[in-house]
Amino acid sequence: MAKRSSKLSEKWISQTREMFRDFLNFTNFPDPERQGERGPKFKYPEWLIMFIAVMSVKLKIKTYIQIHKMAMQYWEIISDGLDLPPISERQLRDRLKKICHHPRKPATFIFQMFPELEQ
Numbered sequence: 001m002a003k004r005s006s007k008l009s010e011k012w013i014s015q016t017r018e019m020f021r022d023f024l025n026f027t028n029f030p031d032p033e034r035q036g037e038r039g040p041k042f043k044y045p046e047w048l049i050m051f052i053a054v055m056s057v058k059l060k061i062k063t064y065i066q067i068h069k070m071a072m073q074y075w076e077i078i079s080d081g082l083d084l085p086p087i088s089e090r091q092l093r094d095r096l097k098k099i100c101h102h103p104r105k106p107a108t109f110i111f112q113m114f115p116e117l118e119q
Contacts, residue, residue: 007058008058013055016054017051017078017080020047020050023113024047042095044091044095049096049099052067052071052096053106054110055070061103063103064089064092064093064096065089068089071086071087
């Protein structure tokens, strides 16, 4: 059986993450700190959840469990510069749903920012 190769390299993740953050900063994209006005503070920044969604589309991942597994595989690169433990599968799933990202129906912003990922 042939060995499967990843569609992601550490270099691609780092470069795309930096470009993604620069774009969000340039456009003054709001980074909410909490859910609603009185909800609990988010431990993981919104841009990080959005970037995980971008990576899941790049890899054509079809389930939340697989998205979490991918996030754990690349966690050190994804969370570079952040002093955060890996996100739980349940918390990642809930946050992805809040940004309207579903494995078989990705969030619209992904194709607006990365048209090359559209199938």
